[in-house]
Amino acid sequence: MSSLRGRAISPIGDDTHEILKGVVSPAQLNLERVIQQNQQRQQQQNNASGSSDQQSSGSPAKGKPRLLLMGQRRSGKSSISSVVFHKLPPNETLFLESTARIQKDSMASFMDFQVWDFPGQIDIFENPTFDVDAMFGEIGALIWVIDAQDDYLEAVARLNMTILNLQRSYPNIKIEVFIHKVDGLSDDYKLDIQRDITIRIQDELSDYGFENAPVTFHLTSIYNHSIFEAFSKVIQKLIPRLGSLEAMLTNLCRTCRFEKAYLFDVLTKIYIATDNAPADMASYEICSDYIDVIIDITEVYGSWPRSRTHHESLEGAPWNQKLEDQVASNWAESCMVLSDGNRPIMLREVDKYLALVAIMKEDSYDKMPLVNMNVETVVQGLKEFFEITKPK
Numbered sequence: 001m002s003s004l005r006g007r008a009i010s011p012i013g014d015d016t017h018e019i020l021k022g023v024v025s026p027a028q029l030n031l032e033r034v035i036q037q038n039q040q041r042q043q044q045q046n047n048a049s050g051s052s053d054q055q056s057s058g059s060p061a062k063g064k065p066r067l068l069l070m071g072q073r074r075s076g077k078s079s080i081s082s083v084v085f086h087k088l089p090p091n092e093t094l095f096l097e098s099t100a101r102i103q104k105d106s107m108a109s110f111m112d113f114q115v116w117d118f119p120g121q122i123d124i125f126e127n128p129t130f131d132v133d134a135m136f137g138e139i140g141a142l143i144w145v146i147d148a149q150d151d152y153l154e155a156v157a158r159l160n161m162t163i164l165n166l167q168r169s170y171p172n173i174k175i176e177v178f179i180h181k182v183d184g185l186s187d188d189y190k191l192d193i194q195r196d197i198t199i200r201i202q203d204e205l206s207d208y209g210f211e212n213a214p215v216t217f218h219l220t221s222i223y224n225h226s227i228f229e230a231f232s233k234v235i236q237k238l239i240p241r242l243g244s245l246e247a248m249l250t251n252l253c254r255t256c257r258f259e260k261a262y263l264f265d266v267l268t269k270i271y272i273a274t275d276n277a278p279a280d281m282a283s284y285e286i287c288s289d290y291i292d293v294i295i296d297i298t299e300v301y302g303s304w305p306r307s308r309t310h311h312e313s314l315e316g317a318p319w320n321q322k323l324e325d326q327v328a329s330n331w332a333e334s335c336m337v338l339s340d341g342n343r344p345i346m347l348r349e350v351d352k353y354l355a356l357v358a359i360m361k362e363d364s365y366d367k368m369p370l371v372n373m374n375v376e377t378v379v380q381g382l383k384e385f386f387e388i389t390k391p392k
């Protein structure tokens with residue numbers, strides 16, 4: 001399949017070929033032009049307004065974007081960070097000790113970012129030893145965790161103070177409120193709490209003249225996929241030109257008749273883009289569980305060294321082809337059929353961090369060769385996308 005790379009393809013539909021045709025496609029040229037224009041515009045703004053405004057723009061000027069986890073003590077910040085970024089089983093968070101100082105984690109991922117876990121008792125605006133400019137200058141998002149199983153009035157009051165302090169100097173910082181530990185709560189109660197917290201925050205902010213502060217709310221728990229879903233939404237806001245990624249996946253779904261396609265960060269199981277079909281928690285869960293299965297199997301069998309004779313027999317008759325030319329991906333590919341409705345689900349690695357996972361429709365399995373060709377083309381397009389948009 002690798003011999004197909006760089007050629008125009010003949011898809012089941014007719015859209016994918018515009019993603020990668022020949023050496024440089026119009027889409028690629030367009031993306032490069034837009035990225036260059038954005039960079040020039042940003043450079044001009046920075047030159048015009050000096051370095052202090054650069055910090056106040058809220059977008060990461062240099063280095064890695066930062067996610068700050070803040071909130072009251074025992075609200076669940078360290079648990080969230082450990083479950084999402086370190087694969088700690090949720091039950092084991094019961095034994096986590098209270099955080100005494102800021103924990104800084106660097107994530108080597110498709111996009112290098114940092115996660116800072118703050119101790120609940122710290123108030124950075126009260127404490128003169130904190131360099132607030134350095135802290136919020138390169139911030140990607142502030143995640144405020146509220147324990148929904150506890151009395152949340154004080155947490156909301158502190159969040160309001162924090163937003164008001166930030167709005168004056170850093171109006172573009174994205175504030176993500178995780179209404180957390182909703183696992184034990186009924187659906188009605190969850191929505192009531194969300195409504196109540198939203199109103200309390202919006203009322204307070206509009207009293208101070210901030211009508212449209214960038215605050216988003218998520219209902220989360222470490223005991224189900226909601227925490228990964230919420231982090232996915234947060235990370236997606238940090239991806240430049242996310243719309244182009246979504247358009248690629250939407251085209252792929254239309255061309256191959258997929259029900260849903262996700263681009264996953266394999267280690268964290270955060271999805272960084274999906275097609276434009278309505279979001280559906282069940283399909284996200286099954287794709288994310290599938291990644292776990294593949295990783296487990298790879299850990300057991302992945303490093304199994306094939307003997308030279310076995311290798312030669314695989315490349316010999318009746319195939320008479322090199323092994324890498326017989327498979328669609330040089331790294332990993334897998335496909336299995338879901339028992340409900342006979343819908344196959346496929347996984348294709350994009351690079352060492354990312355994987356494309358898609359749920360197909362019932363009849364797509366017959367068209368696997370064409371599906372593979374289209375997936376291969378989109379994967380090449382995705383690689384180019386990340387190459388072009390990577391911070392220089």
Ligand SMILES: Nc1nc2c(ncn2[C@@H]2O[C@H](COP(=O)(O)OP(=O)(O)OP(=O)(O)O)[C@@H](O)[C@H]2O)c(=O)[nH]1
Nearest residue numbers: 074075076077078079093094098099120181221222
């Ligand atoms: N039911 C439930 N419990 C949770 C959830 N997330 C965290 N917890 C529990 O909440 C408790 C406190 O979690 P931590 O992660 O230590 O809280 P923290 O906000 O880091 O606390 P400090 O370090 O003191 O600021 C632990 O016992 C966790 O098991 C959740 O989603 N649901």
